[in-house]
Amino acid sequence: MIDMATLLTIVLMAGVTYLTRIGGYVVLRNRVLSARATAVMEAAPGCVLISVIATAFVSRNPADLLALAITFIAATRLSMLPTVLIGVASAGLLRHVLG
Amino acid sequence: MSVSEATSSDTIDGGSTSEFRRGVVSCVPVLLGTIPYALVLGAQATQKGLSAVELSLMTGLNFAGGSEFAAIQLWTSPPHIVLIVAITFLVNSRHFLMGAALAPFLGHLPPRKVFPALFFLCDESWALGLADAKQRADAGIAPAFSLRYYMGAALAMYLAWVGFTTLGALLGPMLGDVQHYGFDMAFPAVFLVLMRGMWKGVAAARPWLVSLVVAALVYLVVPGAWYVAAGAVSGLAAAWLMAGDA
Numbered sequence: 001m002i003d004m005a006t007l008l009t010i011v012l013m014a015g016v017t018y019l020t021r022i023g024g025y026v027v028l029r030n031r032v033l034s035a036r037a038t039a040v041m042e043a044a045p046g047c048v049l050i051s052v053i054a055t056a057f058v059s060r061n062p063a064d065l066l067a068l069a070i071t072f073i074a075a076t077r078l079s080m081l082p083t084v085l086i087g088v089a090s091a092g093l094l095r096h097v098l099g
Numbered sequence: 100m101s102v103s104e105a106t107s108s109d110t111i112d113g114g115s116t117s118e119f120r121r122g123v124v125s126c127v128p129v130l131l132g133t134i135p136y137a138l139v140l141g142a143q144a145t146q147k148g149l150s151a152v153e154l155s156l157m158t159g160l161n162f163a164g165g166s167e168f169a170a171i172q173l174w175t176s177p178p179h180i181v182l183i184v185a186i187t188f189l190v191n192s193r194h195f196l197m198g199a200a201l202a203p204f205l206g207h208l209p210p211r212k213v214f215p216a217l218f219f220l221c222d223e224s225w226a227l228g229l230a231d232a233k234q235r236a237d238a239g240i241a242p243a244f245s246l247r248y249y250m251g252a253a254l255a256m257y258l259a260w261v262g263f264t265t266l267g268a269l270l271g272p273m274l275g276d277v278q279h280y281g282f283d284m285a286f287p288a289v290f291l292v293l294m295r296g297m298w299k300g301v302a303a304a305r306p307w308l309v310s311l312v313v314a315a316l317v318y319l320v321v322p323g324a325w326y327v328a329a330g331a332v333s334g335l336a337a338a339w340l341m342a343g344d345a
Contacts, residue, residue, distance in 0.1 A: 010153070014160035052222060092282075
């Protein structure tokens with residue numbers, strides 16, 4: 001049921017992934033950051049989030065771009081659940097309608 | 100429930116159970132987008148020859164969806180171990196930044212609690228936990244970071260991810276392409292709402308724009324998952340330079 005090469009790959013994947021998870025904490029705890037480093041750290045979460053979803057902004061599908069625009073407007077005005085529902089519904093409908 | 104609604108409700112000073120529950124509840128909208136992807140990953144893995152047991156081992160031990168999609172994409176029999184492990188590291192290198200952003204909020208917790216909690220760090224649990232901590236800090240609540248809230252969101256995410264990837268592997272290729280139904284738009288929606296919660300004015304958001312533009316360009320030009328690292332790093336560089344101007 002479990003192949004040894006597969007098991008080894010999975011265990012190593014899990015190992016490096018855990019290292020990435022604890023790395024930032026291990027290096028930065030118990031340190032007092034300069035004003036500049038604090039500014040960088042404050043910008044960091046947004047920079048990572050927007051980079052992960054950057055692919056959506058350059059979709060070649062007009063339906064996806066329109067749905068993203070609708071989702072963007074919803075996100076500036078509404079709370080989490082309505083925004084998600086509007087995003088999913090608009091993407092589903094627009095892809096259906098525009099192909 | 101939005102993060103802001105969650106933190107402004109009267110459950111803030113409630114017991115540990117209500118903090119955990121608040122975390123689970125805040126994760127529900129995110130699960131809407133996660134579950135279809137988990138099913139697809141499971142289905143794809145069986146097509147590559149992985150058994151349901153092997154796949155649930157992978158999603159349960161590694162628990163990082165992006166790297167698992169990449170690994171399954173690259174999977175052969177036998178697997179190219181070095182290639183897959185290197186790609187896993189690359190895709191997950193954003194965790195360094197995420198952990199670094201979280202570190203200032205973890206000072207009140209002993210390492211023996213932090214290290215197990217960090218095993219469950221993913222885009223969603225991190226984003227929810229950090230946004231919640233920032234809002235509690237603004238509201239003057241100490242400690243700003245609620246470990247039980249974070250663990251509520253993280254465990255909901257973990258159980259859903261492992262459960263539904265396994266279900267996907269068991270159901271196999273009966274499932275079609277979920278992208279047609281629009282569920283993938285849940286991720287931009289969640290992330291954009293979280294970013295609005297972090298909004299501190301146009302000037303503070305300029306690094307985000309740099310990240311967006313660079314990540315998008317790199318995504319269009321360079322194959323693979325480099326765009327996340329490139330976008331994040333250039334945004335940080337922009338933040339560094341702009342802080343020098345002030």
